[in-house]
Amino acid sequence: MTATSSTPVSLRGVTKRYRSLAALDDVDLDLGPGITGLLGPNGAGKTTMLRVMATVLRPDAGEVRLLGRDPSQPDARTEVRRRLGYQPQELGFPRGFSAFAFVNYMAVLKEWADRGTRTTEVRRVLDLVGLGDVAAKRISRLSGGQRRRVALAQALLGTPELLVLDEPTTGLDPEQRASLRGVLADIAATSTMVISTHQTEDVAALCRRVVVLDAGRVHFDGTVPDLVSLAAGRVWMAAGPDAEAQASWRTASGRYRNVGEHVPNGAELVEPSLEDAYLLLRGATSTSSDDATTSAEVA
Amino acid sequence: MSTRHVRPDDLRAWVHGEADAVTSMSLEQHLLRCAQCQAGVAAELPSMAYAVSPLPDVTPLSDAARPGQPEPPALSDVPDAPDPLDAPDLPDLAAVWTAVRDEIEVPRVSVLERLLGRLGLPPGDAMLVAAAPALRGSWICAVALAVAFAVGGAVAARNGSVMIFLVVAPLVPVLAVATAFGPEGGPALEQESSAPYPLARLLLLRTAAVLLAALPVVLVGQFVFPESAAWVWLLPALGFTAAVLALSTWFGPWRPASAITVVWVIATGAASRLDTIWAVFAPQYLVLYVLMLLIGPPVLVLRARRLGTIGRIAS
Incomplete structure (x- = not known):
């Protein structure tokens, strides 16, 4: 992908190390409007990348540009933050705050000075994430999924141009997740959104683009159909597990879904899903050399 | 939904x-x-x-x-x-x-918020200070410390000793500030850090509020102890607090506060054993406390401005 001056998110040679561990290793990435999904195993560098994009973490090396600005410059960073919404992975809330009070508090930090308009906006975002009826409840009494939505609500204040969401659908039930997808899809129509998730179905439902990270490096960068197509002709339903498959699991029907190059005996070729493709890619990246990159553009 | x-x-x-x-x-x-x-x-x-x-x-x-x-x-x-x-x-x-x-x-405007507003703080700042995540706890903690301190001080004064007062008094605001911000600088620091409001300003405002909460110690000291003991601790207290703020941009507030507490207790203990506790208030040490007070806040502002955040989340 080619970066332009209007690319909302641009990373060039971005590296971040925690002692000897490279959380991000020389990452180049340009993200445009719409929703981009970040997939990868635990420790792949997804959260580190999102924290860099959220301006709360400075990389050790490389160049970051967000909304056309350099966040290493204090004034530019403040300007970026005015147009940024961030939901971190690890949620922390002040003790004793209600959902409304916390989002209201964050609204003040986001320069919503006028009390009346701030109240209206806080109410809007809480309604948007389905917390309108528990707004006055203390956060400590909310469920895990509701707490996550409180954090999401503060990220949505002012409908930011850049939304960085770390596992926004974790802890939500299927109905809440479906509803939230609708909300996020609406917002993404006018903004750039980056989502980290372990839920491939969220990526399949929401994202126009998917980036797979592993060991701090980009192993795939393309559209969801591009990623799914990697598994075309490599997903088989069989009576039993295939020892040579890269991934194999028992389905509800009692048959086994085998993902890999090898064709199991008596197997039936089936349509691949995003999860199949991701597992295939994970298998490929974990056994390939470190500098291997699978990209829709390269492939 | x-x-x-x-x-x-x-x-x-x-x-x-x-x-x-x-x-x-x-x-x-x-x-x-x-x-x-x-x-x-x-x-x-x-x-x-x-x-x-x-x-x-x-x-x-x-x-x-x-x-x-x-x-x-x-x-x-x-x-x-x-x-x-x-x-x-x-x-x-x-x-x-x-x-x-x-x-x-909509939360009610708290008494503290109204008070800060009357003191001339803009409504947004007053709300942030009053809503400081752990501030309520730290205020209670600081006031409790001050009350306990008053009782302890009165007992110490009756015994003719100001040593306990001089050891503990400079640590009260330090510990109150550390309590106010928690080990990482606040439970919602990562979310706060992504907002445009200057983090250093937020920290300084809250610190000022916590120091106000520790004010009863000054009043207690003034009434219970000799004039010099009542005030002399104030300079190291402010210097230590400023040092905690500056060092929190590297380590979060708790570790610097703990380190300063340990060093201060050892120093005052050694001074009283060798000579007198008043040695740690000698002019050369007062200069050190003044330097801490002068250097701490600018370091906090510059570091927070450069990093965009503070404490361990910046590393």
Whole structure:
């Protein structure tokens, strides 16, 4: 992908190390409007990348540009933050705050000075994430999924141009997740959104683009159909597990879904899903050399 | 986030007070956050106004048919139903719902917030200081420390010793500030850091508020101890607090506060054993405390400005 001056998110040679561990290793990435999904195993560098994009973490090396600005410059960073919404992975809330009070508090930090308009906006975002009826409840009494939505609500204040969401659908039930997808899809129509998730179905439902990270490096960068197509002709339903498959699991029907190059005996070729493709890619990246990159553009 | 709405029949029954308790409860919950159904209620109300308007005095036909009864009025004599537009002014339901939600949801302006506002702090800043995540706890902690300190100080003064007072007094604001911010600088620091409000300003404002909470210690000292003991601890206290703020940009507030506490206790203990505790208040050390006080806040501001955040989340 080619970066332009209007690319909302641009990373060039971005590296971040925690002692000897490279959380991000020389990452180049340009993200445009719409929703981009970040997939990868635990420790792949997804959260580190999102924290860099959220301006709360400075990389050790490389160049970051967000909304056309350099966040290493204090004034530019403040300007970026005015147009940024961030939901971190690890949620922390002040003790004793209600959902409304916390989002209201964050609204003040986001320069919503006028009390009346701030109240209206806080109410809007809480309604948007389905917390309108528990707004006055203390956060400590909310469920895990509701707490996550409180954090999401503060990220949505002012409908930011850049939304960085770390596992926004974790802890939500299927109905809440479906509803939230609708909300996020609406917002993404006018903004750039980056989502980290372990839920491939969220990526399949929401994202126009998917980036797979592993060991701090980009192993795939393309559209969801591009990623799914990697598994075309490599997903088989069989009576039993295939020892040579890269991934194999028992389905509800009692048959086994085998993902890999090898064709199991008596197997039936089936349509691949995003999860199949991701597992295939994970298998490929974990056994390939470190500098291997699978990209829709390269492939 | 449900997109289902109340069925018109149920809505009508509720408006007319005919819905059962369970349906009413569920429906009212929905109405609180559904503008469309609120509009449905508003649409029902004029018809309700019509329903309760005075009806014409019409004699039942069965009675009218009886001999000796007057003629029933002609249909043309029956007045038309009142035009909904002519119905008496009804309250704006949206405004009513908003007022109800304001009453339930919007936090009251706290006493501290009002006080800070009267002291000239802009409303937003006052709200941030008053709403400081752990501030309430730290205020309680600081005041509790001050009270305990007053009792301890009084006992120490009666025994003719100011040593305990001089060891502990400079640490009270340090520990109160560290308590206010927690080990990482606050539970919501990562979310706060992504907001445009300057983090250093937030920290300094809260620190000032916490120091105010530690003020009772000064007052206690002034009344209980000799004049010099009452005030001399103030300089190291401010210097240490400034050092904690500066070092928090590297390590978070707790580790510097702990380190300073340990060093101070050892230093005062050694001084009193070798000579007198007053040695740690000698001019050369007072210069050190002044330097801490002068250097700490600028380091905090510059580091927070450069990093965009503070503490361990920056590394």
